[in-house]
Amino acid sequence: MLSEEIKEFLHEEALNRFLRYVQIWTTSDDHSNSNPSSQNQFDLGKILASELMELNLENIVHDEYGYVYGDLPASTGLEEVKPLGLLAHIDTSPAVSGKNVKPVIHKNYDGRVIEFASNPDIRLTTEDSPNLKKYIGLDIVTSEGDTLLGADDKAGIAEIMATCAAWKKFSELKHGPVIICFTPDEEVGRGTSKIDRKRLPDFCYTLDGSEMGELEFECFDAWKATIKFTGLSVHPGHAKNLLINAIHIASRYLSEIPDYESPEHTEEREGFYYLSELSGTVEEANATVIIRDYEEKNNQKRMEYLQKLGELYEFQYSGLKVNIEFLHQYRNMLQFIEAKKEVVDLAKKAIEMAGLDIKIHAIRGGTDGSKLSEMGKPTPNIFSGGLLFHSRKEHIPTLALQKASEVLIYLAELWIFA
Ligand SMILES: [Zn+2]
Missing domain, CATH: 3.30.70.360 (Alpha-Beta Plaits)
Structure with a gap:
C-alpha cells in the first residue's frame, strides 16, 4: 500500500502537470500529410523532453517526427527485470478546437449542473455523463466550454510524468527499466507510423482510456x-x-x-x-x-x-x-494480447491494488496499442480518467490523475516478479 504522503504527492504532481500541459496547443491536423501533422505538437514535445531530463531519464530523444523517448534506469539490483513501456499521445483531436484551453477546477462537485464561463450555450449534466454521479465530493476539471479540455491524452502524459517524479523522490518505490514514449498524431490515426520500434520493449501500456478503473485490450x-x-x-x-x-x-x-x-x-x-x-x-x-x-x-x-x-x-x-x-x-489487438495474457493480468492486479473496480471494455475504435500489438508488442490500454473526449464538455476528476499514477507504481512493482 502506498503511504498518504506518496498519494498526495502523486495527486499534486499529476494535477499541476496536467493543468500546464492542457494549455499548450497540440491539435493534430487530419488534412496534413506531414509528420507530425501540425508543428505546434513540437512545443509540448520539447517541454516533455526537458522535463524527462530533470526526472533522471536517459537517452532522451525528441525526433523530427515529434516523438519523445526516454529510458528510466531500474532501481539498483533490478537491472535484469523485463523492461516496461509506457505511452501516451501528445496531440488532441481536430474535432474540436484545442487552442487557448483554460482549465477550470470545480471544487467539491455536488452533482449540480456545470456551467461554462466562455460558452453559455452548453451545460454539463449527469445525463451527459452518468459517471459524474460517482464523482460527487471530488474536484472536476473542465475547459471554459469554448475548447475541448485535452485530458485525451494529456492526462495520460501527466500521469506518466508524475509517476516518474515519484520514482525519483521516493527510493522505496522499486521498478525495473521503464521506457517512456510520447507519440504525435494518434488522433489522426498515425500515432505509430513513424515510431522507432527498436526503442520500445516487448510489453507496453498506453494510458489513453477513459473512466477510472478501465482496462481495454480489444479493439476493432x-x-x-x-x-x-x-x-x-x-x-x-x-x-x-x-x-x-x-x-x-x-x-x-x-x-x-x-x-x-x-x-x-x-x-x-x-x-x-x-x-x-x-x-x-x-x-x-x-x-x-x-x-x-x-x-x-x-x-x-x-x-x-x-x-x-x-x-x-x-x-x-x-x-x-x-x-x-x-x-x-x-487489427483487433485481442488476438495478439491473448497469447501474452500476463500483460493484462498484471494490469488488472495493479488496478485492484489502487482500490478501484476493474472495468473491462472493448474499444470502439483503435489506439496506438492496436498497431503495437500487431507489431508483436502487446499493448493494453489503461484508463487516463477523462470523460466525453473530443467534446467541449470533456472533464476529468482530479482523483483519476492520482489513481492512474498509483496504478503505474503498482504495475512496475508487479513486473519485478513477472
Ligand atoms: Zn486518446
Whole structure:
C-alpha cells in the first residue's frame, strides 16, 4: 500500500502537470500529410523532453517526427527485470478546437449542473455523463466550454510524468527499466507510423482510456474502402442511352448500405459501415467508407457486399466502372494480447491494488496499442480518467490523475516478479 504522503504527492504532481500541459496547443491536423501533422505538437514535445531530463531519464530523444523517448534506469539490483513501456499521445483531436484551453477546477462537485464561463450555450449534466454521479465530493476539471479540455491524452502524459517524479523522490518505490514514449498524431490515426520500434520493449501500456478503473485490450478490426465510380459525360440534351452519371449512380450505390449498420444505429459489439467522404462530378465520383467490427470475418462479409454491389451496378449501368480498394487499417489487438495474457493480468492486479473496480471494455475504435500489438508488442490500454473526449464538455476528476499514477507504481512493482 502506498503511504498518504506518496498519494498526495502523486495527486499534486499529476494535477499541476496536467493543468500546464492542457494549455499548450497540440491539435493534430487530419488534412496534413506531414509528420507530425501540425508543428505546434513540437512545443509540448520539447517541454516533455526537458522535463524527462530533470526526472533522471536517459537517452532522451525528441525526433523530427515529434516523438519523445526516454529510458528510466531500474532501481539498483533490478537491472535484469523485463523492461516496461509506457505511452501516451501528445496531440488532441481536430474535432474540436484545442487552442487557448483554460482549465477550470470545480471544487467539491455536488452533482449540480456545470456551467461554462466562455460558452453559455452548453451545460454539463449527469445525463451527459452518468459517471459524474460517482464523482460527487471530488474536484472536476473542465475547459471554459469554448475548447475541448485535452485530458485525451494529456492526462495520460501527466500521469506518466508524475509517476516518474515519484520514482525519483521516493527510493522505496522499486521498478525495473521503464521506457517512456510520447507519440504525435494518434488522433489522426498515425500515432505509430513513424515510431522507432527498436526503442520500445516487448510489453507496453498506453494510458489513453477513459473512466477510472478501465482496462481495454480489444479493439476493432478496421478497414477503409476507397470507391471510385467512373462514368461518361454527355450533353444532357443528347444524353439518352449514352450518359453515365457517376455522382448520381454513386449516391444510389451508397444508399444501399444498410442503415442499421451505421455508427448511429450500433453499440457495444456491433460493427458498422461509415461513409465519411463523398465527392464527384458526372465523369467521376469518389467515396470513402470505413468498416469496423470486432470480428474480421464480419468485415470480410461487408467488403464482399460492397464488391458484389459494385459488380451489380456495372451490370446495370453499361459502361460504368466501379473500382474499390480496401486498406486494412488495424487489427483487433485481442488476438495478439491473448497469447501474452500476463500483460493484462498484471494490469488488472495493479488496478485492484489502487482500490478501484476493474472495468473491462472493448474499444470502439483503435489506439496506438492496436498497431503495437500487431507489431508483436502487446499493448493494453489503461484508463487516463477523462470523460466525453473530443467534446467541449470533456472533464476529468482530479482523483483519476492520482489513481492512474498509483496504478503505474503498482504495475512496475508487479513486473519485478513477472
Ligand atoms: Zn486518446
